[in-house]
Amino acid sequence: MMKTAVVIGVGPERGLGAQLCKRFAGNGLHVIVAGRTQSAIDVVAKEIASSGGKATAVVTDATNERHIVALFDRAGAELELAIYNAGNNTPGRIVDMDATYFEQSWRVVCFGGFLFGREAVKRMLPAKNGTLLFTGASASLRGRAGYGAFNSSKAALRTLAQAMAKEYAADGIHVGHVVVDGAIAGDKIFQRFPDAASREDSLVSIEGIVDAFEFLYRQPQRAWSFELDVRTSKERW
Ligand SMILES: NC(=O)c1ccc[n+]([C@@H]2O[C@H](COP(=O)([O-])OP(=O)(O)OC[C@H]3O[C@@H](n4cnc5c(N)ncnc54)[C@H](OP(=O)(O)O)[C@@H]3O)[C@@H](O)[C@H]2O)c1
Numbered sequence: 001m002m003k004t005a006v007v008i009g010v011g012p013e014r015g016l017g018a019q020l021c022k023r024f025a026g027n028g029l030h031v032i033v034a035g036r037t038q039s040a041i042d043v044v045a046k047e048i049a050s051s052g053g054k055a056t057a058v059v060t061d062a063t064n065e066r067h068i069v070a071l072f073d074r075a076g077a078e079l080e081l082a083i084y085n086a087g088n089n090t091p092g093r094i095v096d097m098d099a100t101y102f103e104q105s106w107r108v109v110c111f112g113g114f115l116f117g118r119e120a121v122k123r124m125l126p127a128k129n130g131t132l133l134f135t136g137a138s139a140s141l142r143g144r145a146g147y148g149a150f151n152s153s154k155a156a157l158r159t160l161a162q163a164m165a166k167e168y169a170a171d172g173i174h175v176g177h178v179v180v181d182g183a184i185a186g187d188k189i190f191q192r193f194p195d196a197a198s199r200e201d202s203l204v205s206i207e208g209i210v211d212a213f214e215f216l217y218r219q220p221q222r223a224w225s226f227e228l229d230v231r232t233s234k235e236r237w
């Protein structure tokens with residue numbers, strides 16, 4: 001049976017989620033491509049299929065417990081890799097912020113990571129094997145004015161991942177976290193900032209980020225890392 005990978009938080013083709021799917025499909029995994037937008041995930045699954053890989057697109061809201069359980073039912077007992085990549089930035093000053101905005105940010109960035117991580121580990125425990133990876137950001141490590149909602153939930157996601165790494169290491173499950181320290185050279189940034197293409201050397205390379213995920217995935221059980229951080233040489237940190 002083909003091993004499976006689940007990647008949630010897949011959007012545009014030129015985006016981190018989509019490129020993670022492509023890389024791991026290229027490594028011979030059947031990738032379950034999960035995201036909110038049917039048309040976007042269909043494009044990714046079709047491209048994988050047309051290059052000889054196997055992929056299944058499943059519309060999934062990361063904050064919906066029922067969706068997440070069903071998603072992992074699709075992945076089955078062959079689950080080998082699970083990646084939590086959902087988590088759009090949610091800027092805003094605290095004094096202006098609605099409680100629902102803050103709560104929704106936390107639901108997508110942190111609570112969804114708990115639902116996803118719990119279901120992934122449950123399916124990996126019987127075989128005592130599997131890798132669970134989370135996408136972090138600069139926000140995972142420090143608070144910044146104007147980003148309190150996003151910073152607090154990304155930091156919480158990181159410590160959740162760290163707790164899970166310690167809780168399940170003895171069961172053979174590798175939990176890791178990739179800190180993307182800077183804006184990513186993908187559609188999310190190019191669409192929001194039309195001038196971004198002219199400063200691409202200060203945007204983090206998607207291929208380089210995907211390399212970090214693959215490195216963690218390939219680590220032998222006697223040399224596991226919890227975390228890798230990636231940034232451009234221009235980044236001041
Ligand atoms: N973009 C950056 O510059 C940057 C920098 C550092 C770290 N990161 C992190 O990198 C990861 C990828 O972000 P990205 O912005 O570059 O986008 P991406 O990987 O191209 O796509 C992520 C996708 O996640 C989806 N998503 C959001 N909420 C979801 C939910 N509740 N359920 C299912 N899917 C959901 C979004 O769908 P919709 O299209 O429907 O919103 C989005 O298209 C995130 O964890 C982010 O925090 C991004």
